[in-house]
Amino acid sequence: xxxxxxSSALLCPQKTFEGTFPEEPxxxxxxYLRCAEPDYKQIIPPVRLRRMSHILKMGLAASxxxxxxxxxxxxxIIVGTGQGCTIDLEGFMRSCSEGPxxxxxxxxxxxxxxNTLAGQIAMNSQIKGYNMTYLQEAASLESALSDAMLLLExxxxxxxxxxxxxxxxxxxxxxxxxxNCWREEPVNNLSLLKADKSGSIMGEGAGFxxxxxxxxxxxxxxxxxxxxxxxxxxxxxxWVNNLLAQHQLTTDDIDYLFVGRKGxxxxxxxxxxxxxxxxxxxxxxxYKHLSGQYPTAQAVALWMAVKVLSGHDLPxxxxxxxxxxxxxxxxxxxxxxxxxxxxxxxxx
Amino acid sequence: xxRVFVTGIGAISAIGNxxxxxxxxxxxxxxxxxxxxxxxxxxxxxxxxxxxSNKELTSxxxxxxxxxxxxxxxxxxxxxxxxxxxANLTDRSDLQFISSSTNAAIEITENIxxxxxxxxxxxxxxxxxxIPLDIAKELGICGRQYxxxxxxxxxxxxxxxxTRLIRSGKAKRVLVGGNDSLSRFxxxxxxxxxxxxxxGCRPFDKNRDGVSLGEAGAYLVxxxxxxxxxxxxxxxxxxxxxxxxxxxxxxxSPDGKGAKQAINDALAVANLTVSDISYINAxxxxxxxxxxSESIAISELFGSQTPISSTKGCTGHTLAAxxxxxxxxxxxxxxEQQVWGNGRLLEPLTETNMNIVRETHSAxxxxxxxxSFGFGGNDTSLIFSKI
Numbered sequence: 203x204x205x206x207x208x209s210s211a212l213l214c215p216q217k218t219f220e221g222t223f224p225e226e227p228x229x230x231x232x233x234y235l236r237c238a239e240p241d242y243k244q245i246i247p248p249v250r251l252r253r254m255s256h257i258l259k260m261g262l263a264a265s266x267x268x269x270x271x272x273x274x275x276x277x278x279i280i281v282g283t284g285q286g287c288t289i290d291l292e293g294f295m296r297s298c299s300e301g302p303x304x305x306x307x308x309x310x311x312x313x314x315x316x317n318t319l320a321g322q323i324a325m326n327s328q329i330k331g332y333n334m335t336y337l338q339e340a341a342s343l344e345s346a347l348s349d350a351m352l353l354l355e356x357x358x359x360x361x362x363x364x365x366x367x368x369x370x371x372x373x374x375x376x377x378x379x380x381x382n383c384w385r386e387e388p389v390n391n392l393s394l395l396k397a398d399k400s401g402s403i404m405g406e407g408a409g410f411x412x413x414x415x416x417x418x419x420x421x422x423x424x425x426x427x428x429x430x431x432x433x434x435x436x437x438x439x440x441w442v443n444n445l446l447a448q449h450q451l452t453t454d455d456i457d458y459l460f461v462g463r464k465g466x467x468x469x470x471x472x473x474x475x476x477x478x479x480x481x482x483x484x485x486x487x488x489y490k491h492l493s494g495q496y497p498t499a500q501a502v503a504l505w506m507a508v509k510v511l512s513g514h515d516l517p518x519x520x521x522x523x524x525x526x527x528x529x530x531x532x533x534x535x536x537x538x539x540x541x542x543x544x545x546x547x548x549x550x
Numbered sequence: 551x552x553r554v555f556v557t558g559i560g561a562i563s564a565i566g567n568x569x570x571x572x573x574x575x576x577x578x579x580x581x582x583x584x585x586x587x588x589x590x591x592x593x594x595x596x597x598x599x600x601x602x603s604n605k606e607l608t609s610x611x612x613x614x615x616x617x618x619x620x621x622x623x624x625x626x627x628x629x630x631x632x633x634x635x636x637a638n639l640t641d642r643s644d645l646q647f648i649s650s651s652t653n654a655a656i657e658i659t660e661n662i663x664x665x666x667x668x669x670x671x672x673x674x675x676x677x678x679x680x681i682p683l684d685i686a687k688e689l690g691i692c693g694r695q696y697x698x699x700x701x702x703x704x705x706x707x708x709x710x711x712x713t714r715l716i717r718s719g720k721a722k723r724v725l726v727g728g729n730d731s732l733s734r735f736x737x738x739x740x741x742x743x744x745x746x747x748x749x750g751c752r753p754f755d756k757n758r759d760g761v762s763l764g765e766a767g768a769y770l771v772x773x774x775x776x777x778x779x780x781x782x783x784x785x786x787x788x789x790x791x792x793x794x795x796x797x798x799x800x801x802x803s804p805d806g807k808g809a810k811q812a813i814n815d816a817l818a819v820a821n822l823t824v825s826d827i828s829y830i831n832a833x834x835x836x837x838x839x840x841x842x843s844e845s846i847a848i849s850e851l852f853g854s855q856t857p858i859s860s861t862k863g864c865t866g867h868t869l870a871a872x873x874x875x876x877x878x879x880x881x882x883x884x885x886e887q888q889v890w891g892n893g894r895l896l897e898p899l900t901e902t903n904m905n906i907v908r909e910t911h912s913a914x915x916x917x918x919x920x921x922s923f924g925f926g927g928n929d930t931s932l933i934f935s936k937i
Contacts, residue, residue: 284678285677286699291653294735294739295656295663295735298738299734302592303592303741304592306741306742308742311735311738311739311743312743312799314653315701315925316652316678316699317924318925321794321926321928322926324794324795324796324926325796329794330796330811331793331794332792332793333792333793333926333927334698334700334707335699335700336696336698336699337679337697338678338696339678339679341696349711352715352718352720355718356714356718377676380674428694429694431692433683433687539677540679540683
């Protein structure tokens, strides 16, 4: 059975919410990039916007944009989030700590539930089928996508909305500090991939995709989404090869490769060079200098891959190594703290 | 389509350290809801606390007691080890792993503001997926891993995913479950929502006044029929369904629409009808709203004959762990041919007329329906069957 990406929407630090690659990327100096946000009032009914947390606004807006473009209305919702609703989580933790415990507002508690977004989308769009949330760091999007494929295969769903979301917060930033994940000095995002220092910059964003069992005219097929626990530095080349073989693909079939290079001197080459060498003639695209590093950033790559397969040229600012010209089959590889993941998409 | 068998079960909760102890407690109708001894909260609400310090749990988990671990991790590991042991699973090369907790190790992270120095070594538990990864490492699991977070239906949804993976041939065997420990965070959340019980929870009672939180770790080993060949089988997972009510962020609909849909869908997957269900292990949290809407759904579908009970009067509401814990209880009902008493019930609610099990008794148990509902309108029903 084949699965098709029939709609996609992305909010991230670049102005991608308009649906195309921006001509000029946003360039700023700092330790993190914030999401470029659309005018939410134009997308989300204003009455609902009140008291809505940052992550909910990003997620609901991206889900609306995605559903509105989809030819088929999704009947199920699966969200993957690396860290969940950290701002409200921290807010309620702090108020419990500071007390008095007897007088707390329930709003941040409600909004701290990691499946709040999936529930809110269901409520706002009245989608009453299967509703799932994966909370799984860098493997969250891949779990959500493979669950969606299983759901379509079973016939439980004909079109599933899959989302990937993470928000920047002081808490989510600090959590990664002990792992040397961040730069010590502010850096311009566009020079990040030089990887001349250790660490990366943080980002945030929400990417949503409608996955259907029927193609639309773009005919973009979601072939595979897989993840693997990995506790050491380095890439599992054999695992990637096996995955290709499982889908009757060879390394020659891959025209474009998206890598999760994040500008970290200590890990970038160890995590990606071997995989890049597997595909010597492929064009290599990178995106974390545009989006920043966050657990579900591979959604940025997936959105870009969908654009490229729909006929948009990969912008020069996202080209890491020039290679094959016509993209037909694209592999996305991400190597992150504790896990590796692969997504494969192709023009059907 | 592969059949899915349960070959291993493990659990720790306020009514026992292992499956055998919990079985005994269910048979005797033991409830353990009382003021907290370990949880530090000024709210002084009754809870179902596991009466062991983290150090004692560390030795129960067979880990070095000079090291410090998160309580949520320890509860999960103890239950997961028991499940693997009962399944006699030594070769773990093709084992996949699905787990869940509501907020990772919230019982650690919430203290960071008060005593940062003391909790510094545990900062790693801020990572949402740290507990599952630690459990996987400890048990030598290297297959695919999933972590679900859908509030109180989390581990029921984990069991549903595991079942679907095995049915479709995408997994041969899966270790699946959940873990949550008591935290100031959760108890304050339920209190702020005005659904925390002051008098101790009484699910389906006329005078119920809310939830008593509990803590637990519960894991199951699910295997395909072929992989389970020659093994002791606790039961088969025949039905499952998850739907969203799309009604309210934390409340269930008054007519139990979502619950009815989940139950009906699970019956359809199992190819069973309401009359095939011998016992219902309800979600039954003890809140006014949940218990009424769930009882309306159950009465409408099943009438007043099918035995039903909530075991949360015994164990408290163990949040992300409750789906897996009650899956274990459902399988024990099949094994013992008994239905479990609805702990702490005095006078049943009067709006509906259900056959609530007052005290544990013998019965013919072929198919058990287990409900787990979560915030965000998340409704899950599972059906466990005798083979």
